[in-house]
Amino acid sequence: MEIFIALLKGLLPVAYLICLWFYGQLFFSADETKQSRWAKLSVAIAVCMHTALLFSLAAQYHRCPLWTQGEALLFLAWMLAIVHLLSEWSADTRRLGFFTLGPAAFCATVALSFLGKELMLDAQYRSSWFIFHIVASLAAYAAFSLAAVLAALYLTLHRKLKLKTFDLTFRKLPPLDKLDKLSAMWSFLGTLLMLASTVIGVWWVRRDGLHGMSPREIGIFVVLAIFLFTAAARRTLGWRGRRHAIWILAGFAALVLANLAGLHGFHF
Template sequence: MSMTLGLHSLALVLYAVTAALLGWSLARAAQRAPLAAGAALAAGVGAHAAALGSYWTSFREPPLVGLAPSLSTLALLIALGSLLLAVIGRSGPLGLVLVPVAALLTAIAQIAGLRPTGPELAYRGPWFILHVTLAFAGYAGLTIAFAAGLMYLLQFRQLKDKRFGAVFRFFPPLDTLDRIGVRALLTGLPCLTAALLLGWAWSQRFGPAMHAGNPKVVWGVVTWLAFVAALLARAGNATHARRGAMTTVVGFAVVVAAYVVLRAAEAAGSGFL
């Protein structure tokens, strides 16, 4: 357990270092993210993955149930998405948004206590793991789309005001940000849809069946609608990219607000993420 906590803390420190390096590059009006930021992020992802692997070994269950383990897993997926964007898409500056989000979730997980807190379920086999993993991949996709949308709006404002300063130099071009946002939505929506269908089938098979008012169902449907709204806002015209970015940012805020409300309203120990 000490190894799990130590690696988790190391990942948090490395995420903080990454965010600081990216912020420093923005302040200097650099044209690209520094290699040191990418190296720190890669090391953080590695330490984070090792921490969750240690958790799985220690408690003999995947870190997918309970507040702290679930948030930590989601944080890892977001950090991994940021790393892939930096390495493959050469869009490291998106880490300005994604890495702090991953760090915040990791810190909350650390404070909440990285240990099993969820209720015992009747079945935690491969289908359950696939269901939760797909759901988290969907939420990570929405977070990446949110980061791209937020940076798109900031970049658009800079260009509209004809200010070609640090944001203009450091942020990716508008078309790149729009492309990343669309691809993140198109990747996340099928993942979330499959997760919802698997969750429904799993509850029907192993029970109890989830009713429409179940917080998990409500949050899943709200997130699914946010995906659809963001994609529809872009439909029909390439000039709708700004509207799509705005809808993505608002949709992400609605999903986060819905989570906070549902989490606060749900009884303690219910197992809702």
């Protein structure tokens, strides 16, 4: 098992790099049919390897591989790849794979260098509610990441339209309306998942008698507030397009900052 895990750990970044290569070719070259086939195959292989690694780690540790930062990051990378596949399947965004899979490849590579180096979490955290909380959070992060990538692409295309720059990126990007709707959809989904995760987290903390409020919790509440406001403003004030994209990017930046603040600081 250890050899298999070591092999997967070595091959996974390579698999993601190959994916990015083919998706890059798909975006930047003319021969889309051929590149699309290779991109589809490469992402299927990378996701299968990633899934196999997560299952192997679970089998080796006899628990969900979510307890350390490295494991959580590896799981986040997997969620990002899944979210990319869902988007590709539901909204035909394969052309954007170079951008939407980029965060997955980055997180997976960073996670692998952290794996097995950290201390285990305290026994208090070994609750099944913790797993629900983490999975919902990571799914929300993945949805927010995709929304942020789409929002950034929206702003890129918006700028090109305003400046009348009809270059390759202009031609390859999907319509503004599609980018706007997709980023709104993924940010709303992320908001729902983040809300679910927060509710589970608060319930679990209260049940187990944990207390405390660290910068991370404050940051997450700020993130939630930004995304809830963005969704509400879109619906009620008609804040679509550029303004909406900027708010999504602001929310995502707040999310990154909140996570840089470190882990939860509860005490018992």
